[in-house]
Amino acid sequence: MNKKILSNIFLSTLYLSSFTFGGGYVIVTLLKKKFVDELHWIDQQEMLDLVAIAQSSPGAIAVNGAIVVGYKLARLPGVICAVLGAVIPPFVILTVISFFYTAFKENFIIQAMLNGMTAGVGAVILSVVYDMGGDVVKGKDPLLIILMAASFIAAYFYHVNVIFIILAAALTGIGKTIIRKLRNEA
Template identity: 85%
Template sequence: MNKKKLCKIFLSTLYLSAFTFGGGYVIVSLLKKKFVDELHWIDQQEMLDLVAIAQSAPGAIAVNGAVVVGYKLAGIPGILCAVAGAVIPPFVLLTVISFFYNSFKENLLIQAMLNGMKAGVGAVILSVVYDMGSDVVKEKDPMLLFLMAASFIAAYFYHVNVIFIILAAALAGICKTIVRKFRRGARL
């Protein structure tokens, strides 16, 4: 295995994890920028597929994202390097914060900083939604457009649990694939 590549995977996920605030969905956009736009190790569509897998799996999306990207790039050693890089910064940060928790929770400067970061996190999440949504729109597939709109409406207006939305979308994708293969006469 190429040690340089493994080192780059580790350092990239370490850097991304160290500077990702606001939850796992923020790291999705940063993973795309790093591995698709900068390094060109993964193409756009494949990254969307990897993100879908990471979102569908149980657990933290940041770690799941590191697992699928690491595996895609370098197999099991890639997983180990990517996950180590993704886990070390939050582990260190949370360990330090736990020692000083009482001081942090009362500090107005810390509270103001965290409130200000909410706007930045919202912008990054919006960027992820735009990137993924624009790719669906570009495909001009009526079923995908319907699924995207229906998922948004179900989650936002009717507060349907995301798990049910993901399962319904996965089922629709499976059905579409089966129908397409059946029409072509191919076997499953």
């Protein structure tokens, strides 16, 4: 396996994980920018598929995202490098913070900084939704556009549990794949 690719996977996920605040959905857009836009190792549609897999798998989406990208790029060695890169920064940061928790808990400046970061996280998540939703619309597949809109409506207005939305989307994808395969065989 090419050591340059493995070191690039490790350093990229290490860097992204070190400077990503706000959860896994924030790192998804950064993974896309790094591996799709900058390095061109993954195309846009593959990234959407990988994010769907990461999202529907149990566990933290940041780690799942690193796993699927690492596997796509370099199989098992890529997974190991990506996971180490994604896990080391939060582990170190949380370990350090735990030693100073009481000081951070009462500190006005730290609280203000965290509140400001919350607004930034919302903007990054909105950017991810805009980019990925835009890609679905650009694909001009009416079924996927309807599924996206129905998922949003179900989650936002009717408070349907995300598990049911993921299962419905998975069943729709399976059904679409089976129908496409049957048409190709006919």
